[in-house]
Amino acid sequence: MVSQTEVRASNAALAVSTTPRVAVFVGATDGIGKSTLQQLVSRGLPIRAYIVGRDEAAFRPVLDELRRVNESADLVFLQGQVSLLSDTKRVVDEIISREQSIDLLFLSSGFLPFRGHEKTSEGLELAFAVAYYSRQIFIRRLLPLLRAAANTGTGSYTPRVVNVLGTGVETKDLFLDDLDLQRPGRLNVPNFTGHIASRTSIALKRLAEKPENKGVVIVHSHPGSVSTNIFKKSWGDQWAEDGSKAPKFYNLVHSTPQEAGERSLYVITSAKYGGDGVPLQRGQEHGLTVKGELNGSLFCVGDSLDTLELGELLSFLESSGAGDVIWNKTEEIIGKYL
Secondary structure (H helix, E strand, O other), X not given: OOOHHHHHHHHHXXXXXXXXXXXXXXXXXXXXXXXXXXXXXXXXXXXXXXXXXXXXXXXXXXXXXXXXXXXXXXXXXXXXXXXXXXXXXXXXXXXXXXXXXXXXXXXXXXXXXXXXXXXXXXXXXXXXXXXXXXXXXXXXXXXXXXXXXXXXXXXXOOOEEEEEOOOOOOOOOOOOOOOOOOOOOOOOHHHHHHHHHHHHHHHHHHHHOOHHHXXXXXXXXXXXXXXXXXXXXHHHHHXXXXXXXXXXHHHOOOEOHHHHHHHHHHHXXXXXXXXXXXXXXXXXXXXXXXXXXXXXXXXXXXXXXXXXXXHHHHHHHHHOOXXXXXXXXXXXXXXXXX
């Protein structure tokens, strides 16, 4: 376990050489993403950050405050709807037109299917579109820019993808004939979390193990229970402010968004996870990939900031053919947007 004290000590040691120079934040207008962006920018170091969100006007007070506390930060808001894959492609096209390389892709957008089936105008289940398919488009299309940053070899920071979601609940019990849980009675939060975590880890593991991506760290991170608006957002008009309609686990002990942002900044910048970054403190150990190695595969980081031993489970999914089913389904949905 990495304590919050250790997290803060590492974050306090950040320098220009261990900070991403160009970053893309997807889902940073609220919750964990917003807090992580604030933690990173408020360090006062030079950075250009692209912030993808639905409403620039609503987010402008946060942007103005960040620009005030860090005059060397170049903050670019890109308005877009990540629940729509066509709009996701448009936003990625804009980033690619502006940058030749990026150092960080941080993804934290999310939605939980408390209200059952909700379809986007493109016919996809809303929860899967936001938490999986659009993220896969961002990752796959921006990996060439991350590789370009790795090949530059400047500073002491390894480019990385940090996908904040729900690792640790991966499962063998998948509906391989119904990965988007469309059949009656299958779409509920427990099924969704198991499917989304498993699909994400399988897809990210394959990407991390591609030889061309060896210079890029790829992380699937679980933030733990955090006091964000995701429950309220997912319930929509059905939410009751007194919590009377909240799910059973909503009243569990939650960390604050600030604490979650500090931990995410640690994942972004620490050398613990397979690359160059802020050096580890005395007594700390390097994390291992899902294959039990120091690099060359996916890092699954649990809410204690320790890396998870998921190699046996993910190997089973691959050897049983589930990995191919997951990969092919993803290609079928996002192929025309790549």
